[in-house]
Amino acid sequence: xxxxQANLAEIGGGAAVVDVPSAQEFLAxxxxxxxREQLDAIVAQLQRKSERFAQWLEPPALHAEDGAAVRALxxxxxxxxxxxxxxxxxEPARALGARIEALVHGSAPLAERFDGFCAQVDLPAAxxxxxxxxxxxxxxxxxxxxxxxxxxxxxxxxxxxPLVVHDDFDLEADGPGATYVKVGEAVRFLDETPEAASFRxxxxxxxxxxxxxxxxxxxxxxxxxxxxxSQEFNAVVPALPELARRLLGVHRPTHQER
Numbered sequence: 001x002x003x004x005q006a007n008l009a010e011i012g013g014g015a016a017v018v019d020v021p022s023a024q025e026f027l028a029x030x031x032x033x034x035x036r037e038q039l040d041a042i043v044a045q046l047q048r049k050s051e052r053f054a055q056w057l058e059p060p061a062l063h064a065e066d067g068a069a070v071r072a073l074x075x076x077x078x079x080x081x082x083x084x085x086x087x088x089x090x091e092p093a094r095a096l097g098a099r100i101e102a103l104v105h106g107s108a109p110l111a112e113r114f115d116g117f118c119a120q121v122d123l124p125a126a127x128x129x130x131x132x133x134x135x136x137x138x139x140x141x142x143x144x145x146x147x148x149x150x151x152x153x154x155x156x157x158x159x160x161x162p163l164v165v166h167d168d169f170d171l172e173a174d175g176p177g178a179t180y181v182k183v184g185e186a187v188r189f190l191d192e193t194p195e196a197a198s199f200r201x202x203x204x205x206x207x208x209x210x211x212x213x214x215x216x217x218x219x220x221x222x223x224x225x226x227x228x229x230s231q232e233f234n235a236v237v238p239a240l241p242e243l244a245r246r247l248l249g250v251h252r253p254t255h256q257e258r
Contacts, residue, residue: 017169017186018193023216026164027199030215033222033240039201039211042241045250046138046207049076053138062101067093070100076138078249079130079148080123090122103132104139111177118176126155129176134249141206145187147180150217150247154179160216161186214244 030039053073055061061069070093074084087096103117114136118128126149136144152159152171161171165186173182190196191209200208218240238246245251 016193017165017189019164019166020193020195023164023190023193023199024195026216026219027212029219030212030240033219034215034244036201038241039215040204042211042244042248042250043201043204043207045245046210046248049248049250050138050141050207052076053135054140057100057104057135057139059101059105062097063094064097065094067097070094070097073100073135074131076249077131077134078247079127079134081249083123083127087121087123096121100135104135111175111181114177114180115175125176126153129180132176133180137206137210145184145206146210146213147183148247151213152179152183152186160213160220163216163220164190164213210248211244214247215240217247218243 053076056069056073058069067088071084071088074080074087080087099117099120103113106113108116114129114132117132118125121128121131123131130148133144133147137146150159152161154172161183165171169186171179171182171186173179187206187209190199190212191206193199196209199212201211202208204211221243222237222240237243242251
């Protein structure tokens with residue numbers, strides 16, 4: 001957590017931004033759609049994912065000739081798991097590994113490293129940002145946080161975070177790096193809210209916050225679809241635990257888990 005606070009030092013303090021009543025309402029809805037055991041199981045899956053990412057993000061693994069670690073990292077991220085061959089078809093694994101090393105282990109300010117990575121990888125801007133976020137967060141959940149389109153989408157101004165923070169907290173910023181830092185401020189306040197222990201599955205820490213936020217998004221998405229779509233269409237939408245695992249990239253175990 002010390003590293004996480006250091007990365008957020010440039011943000012400064014401020015009044016709490018979490019909309020506690022809304023967060024508690026979402027929590028109640030989440031528990032109607034998933035058991036405590038199911039939520040705890042997802043946290044455990046994320047812990048295993050983090051342990052694997054930490055190994056794959058070690059410089060020797062990133063620079064290995066066979067590119068296995070880079071391929072595994074791409075395959076472990078929801079936004080890129082279907083693009084592994086396409087990404088590595090335009091950039092050798094070792095070259096991408098060097099970009100990942102600069103992002104995760106570089107000494108430049110966090111926002112600068114984030115912007116540099118997003119500008120250099122051959123991916124759509126939003127996908128590049130999600131990849132950068134997952135590499136940072138699951139490589140060290142105590143130091144970094146998760147930003148995906150389902151947590152905050154600047155283009156549509158939707159996602160889980162604006163549903164649980166006050167309206168006067170502005171998540172917008174200039175560029176992906178600054179936006180990542182801004183999202184981190186909201187997540188930090190969510191982590192530090194006195195009620196946070198009830199927001200997250202037991203012993204989850206930052207990974208528990210991920211599960212809470214994906215639960216918020218699942219409730220929001222199913223509510224919106226229920227109002228707009230047919231009953232037949234809604235029937236094929238995954239239930240909360242399944243949707244959560246998909247969005248968090250733990251739906252399909254890697255070969256290390258089989």
